[in-house]
Amino acid sequence: MDYLIGWLVLLPLLGAGVLLTGGRRLDRTGHWIGTVLAGSSFVVAAVLFFDMLGRSGEDRALHSTAFTWISVGSFKADVAFQLDQLSMTFALLITGVGTLIHIYSIGYMEHDERRRRFFGYLNLFLAAMLLLVLADNYLLLYVGWEGVGLASYLLIGFWQHKPSAATAAKKAFIVNRVGDVGLSIAIMLMFTTFGTFTFGPVLGAVDGAGEGVLTGIGLMLLLAACGKSAQVPLQSWLGDAMEGPTPVSALIHAATMVTAGVYLITRSGAIFDAAPTAQVAVVTVGAVTLLFGAIVGCAKDDIKKALAGSTMSQIGYMVMAAGLGPIGYVFAIMHLVTHGFFKAGLFLGAGSVMHGMNDEVDMRKYGALRKYMPVTFVTFGLGYLAIIGFPGLSGFFSKDKIIEAAFAKGGTEGWILGGAALLGAGITAFYMTRVMLMTFFGEKRWEPDAEGHEPHPHESPKSMTIPMVVLAFGSVFAGFLFSWNEAFVKWLEPVTSFEEAHPPMGAAAVTGATMVVMLLGVGLAWAMYGRRPVPSVAPRASWLTRAARRDLLQDDFNHVALVLPGEYLTRGLVYVDHKGVDGVVNGTAAAVGGLSGRMRRLQNGYVRSYAVSMLAGTAVLVAATLLMRGVA
Amino acid sequence: MNGVTTLAAYTTSTGEAVQFWVLGTVAVLGALATVLMKKAVHSALSLAGTMIVLAVFYLAQGAYFLGVVQIVVYTGAIMMLFLFVVMLVGITAADSLKETLKGQRWLAAGAGLGFGVLLIAGIANASIKNFQGLGQANAGGNVEGLASLIFTKYVWAFEITGALLITAAIGAMVLTHRERTEARATQRELAERRVREGKQITPLPAPGVYARNNAVDVPGLLPDGTVSELSVSPTLRGRGQYRDVSAESVAKVAELEQRSEEASK
């Protein structure tokens, strides 16, 4: 079966190649080609999955070497794939959710004349992400990593005629680049330390390496993960990335891109387990981000940006869980999968709302949409219940486990992390309820737009609602299925290792506290947005809200801390270049020029002058010959 | 003839020595004259003299064929070509020996002297003593020996020089050929142009002085008794080869007047 692994990557890559080079003749069929190829990739993943189920725990991993990529001395890199349970989980999520988003995009992008190209980019995105999770070494992973960056750039800036979209794409690309530097340094460190990049040998040789080096590698990997997964301090691109078409947001937030960082940390778990300092950094980043994203999500009136803040926060949960070590890895991935379902559903729902509301994104202009879009309302509502952790739905199972694991870390650290996670759960309930109330409940607040077009909210076409329904099923049942008989833990344990978490106050108490906090958040949101009518223009609010509306000043911080020093440095360098480097260069040039001007007079154009020099030269030659003979 | 060839060994006969010293002096003098003579014709003649001397030296050294070729081809053909060109080009200001380039003469003297001294020093340094002589090589006849070499060992070079000669001949024809691109100007057009330019409308003054001289090298006199430069050909003027008879003529006229006055008394 292992020969099938390559096809997982190859099918969407083929789609991207065909769609991007096929030209206009594919305009009518391009979206079907893209969708079918993504779907076939999912079928391949499913076949491999059932094949894998047929084998027992340790034998499940498959390896497949396509060809030798680079072989220089001891440096050897293969294009080789590794399909174990972790990769399998990702492959299924990526191809499954990805295919649903493809189907959804058929309807969503129906009126866009560049739809074929859009599907080409989507396929490229899938191919890059699959390469990332299927690679059996860090170098090939890096290729997929960069491919994801490229595809995200292309998709976020898909509507490049809008300056804001073009800027957002550039921002995402550049911020990601900072993370990419981290990953490349980590790979270099690995090569000098272990002499190889392949997962097996690297992770197996961790015990023999010094803790200092491992901490370095771990921190660099964390930097990389921060970039791709939009964790503090490299979080600023995620909100702006909402400039892309909504299916792109869904794809970035649910199935690809932001999950890459969690994958990287989980995959490199052995390194982090041996480097406690790096682990502390990981959990700190995760905890800070989960609160940061949640607070930002509370203040945004733009439905997509509110969901973006939510993603940041949920990824923060995953990163924190991954930083907790063996007690957290499994739940990080489990939350990633359930989050993949409900966040994709939420984004597709948001897209459906925008589709019916003339692309309006301001939630203050929505209201009472449940009557007009029943399917969207129900699927979005189920996604909402899942994300706030309503008992029995998927978010409940995964998030509750992460909070338990955080408390189980023990000591002050455990209390801080657990407290942060618990607080985050409350804020999550608050902002998601706010989104829900402002969008689907209350009075209708929409107005004619600048050109006088009254929006006519309507349900979206079947191609859009069916994926939402499928995802809603996932949001509802995934958590239960995963937790039934500890299925997911047993599934992943051979790869990531697992330890039972024992929170100091007992698991039931944690669950109870989570429920209480969640209900508090819901109640507060209902009190603020459910009982009172929502003003259609945002009121001036407290300083915290204002700061949160500006993404907690992340861009201002980046401007002051990074852009301005960079500008001053550049100006200084330009000055040095002008005065110092150019001075030397121009001075030399002037000296040569002046000398040449004088030497030019030797070239007076008179044949006889030249003849004199020839004769003198001949005389010198004769003299030299005589001298040489005399010496010899 | 045989005696001469066998002589060509380490030392030479007294006769050849005398011949060398006498004719060698002539050759050097001819060379110096070539360089220093003001007029190109004189230079050409001096060069011809030097070349004839060299031809004699070739003969004396056993190179009979070359000696004859030197006289026939070089002195006979090439030098005549030179004279033709001198005739075509005529006299110019370039003939003057006055130096116009700053420092050229000193540089030339330095370089030439240095080069010559080095060359002679080199020959002296080589201290060549062993002269084989051409007795054996010329045994079957000099021309036959040369011919067998040219048509065997050097046949390739010989063919190439043949090609070179043909190319040179064609090149010379191409260079000197003048394509007439417009119709030749008629008498009328020439006259009209002369009037339009207004430089010299009338015919040029004739040389010679009325009733006394009519040679082309004697310029005509203007009414005030001075010489009219225009009446002599520019070539003669450039060479300074004209006879100014103005003073003489004025004196003659004065004498005539005086005589007629005396006669009337």
Add this chain to the structure above:
Amino acid sequence: MNPVNYLYLSALLFTIGAAGVLIRRNAIIVFMCVELMLNAANLAFVTFSRMHGNLDGQIIAFFTMVVAAAEVVVGLAIIVTIFRSRHSASVDDASLMKL
């Protein structure tokens, strides 16, 4: 007398010719001086031929003459052409190859 004197004579004539090339401005005379230099070289070749006892030196001298003839033909043609267009046979007047 040692035949090496022919070589000294050859060197002397060559140097005189070279000096003439440098000093004279009339292109025709310059050309004559070049011919003088060629002839001096020929004398050296003939003397070498005698020295080595074979005829190769004379062959070279013969070829030199042929090349000299070709050179004179082309060179004089050039001089005539230049004279026609510039009305001057001075090598200094053809000094346009400078800034």
